[in-house]
Amino acid sequence: MTETTLAAANLRIVHDKRRNMARFLEVIDEAAAKDADMLVLPEVGLQGYADFAFAPGSKEAAEQKQYYYREAETIPGPATERIAEAARRHGMFIQFGLAETALHGNVTYNSTALIGPDGIASVYRKVHNQFEFPYFGPGEDLPVVQTPHAAVGSIICYDLCFPEIVRSYALRGAEVVLMSNAWPMKGHDRPSDYHGWAIDLAAQANAFFNQCWLVISNHCETGVYSQKLDYYGGSQIVDPFGKAVAYAAEEECVLTHTSDLQEVLLRSRTEGFFGLNLLQDRRPEHYGALVDQGYRRTARP
DSSP states (O other), X not given: OXXXXXXXXXBOOOSOXXXXXXXXXXXXXXXXXXXXXXXEOOTTTTTOOOOTTSOTTSHHHHHHHHHHXXXXXXXXXXXXXXXXXXXXXXXXXXXXXXXXXXXTTTXXXXXXXXXXXXXXXXXXXXXXXXXXXXXXXXXXXXXEEEOSSOEEEEEEGGGGXXXXXXXXXXXXXXXXXXXXXXXXXXXSOGGGOHHHHHHHHHHHHHHHHHXXXXXXXXXXXXSHHHHTBOBOOOOEEEOTTSOEEEEOOSSOEEEEEEEOHHHHHHHIIIIISTTOOTTTTOOGGGOGGGTOOGGGTOOOO
């Protein structure tokens, strides 16, 4: 039996890249002390996430966009080098979110970098980011990378609302999906907040339907943007049965779960839900509407 320790950080992030990096390194050391093999850090955790209350074209939106132009980094770049050094020291895989600059600084992406002991293992750029205009461009690729612990795919925040993306990873052999997140609440009362509850539902459903692991790291700061917004927290590790086996609410912490990843995945597909393998029982010949792009070209009658 080969056990792997998955870890996710529930973190308070600020709009200060140096402070966030210092906190990342502290959290990596904390996860290493818990024997973590794979750690997930939040969405745009390096620079801090955007305030979308600003109207496009406003002075405030322009200043925020300028902030990302100044602070976004290339991959590889200074931040990935520092994380890679920590990954080498601890023998760990670490996914962290950042604003990535590309094409000579002309495009900024909401990205994650997965860094292992040997350096950059994969880069993912958020695919479902339509509401992030004017700050970030959309990504196009869904990389699956084989690590010594498991085959891994990556998503970011809103991607979780589109079950096709996790299903795509599972069909290509991903056993673990790592999610960097900046999921807010609509209000300020965590127990009753529908928007927060939605991530718990979506996380467990995605893991259950695809019978795979899902590891989520979220922001947990409150009272940001002039006290207008609280992040939900809710960082969690969900097993292939769809059960949250480790969960953090609003507290800042590193949560872990140790398991034989492949053995649990196998049991979920042979014993768990009536002994059914949900990927095997698919009937893709009936799902053509999922990839039909006619709606892009045909006007509604």
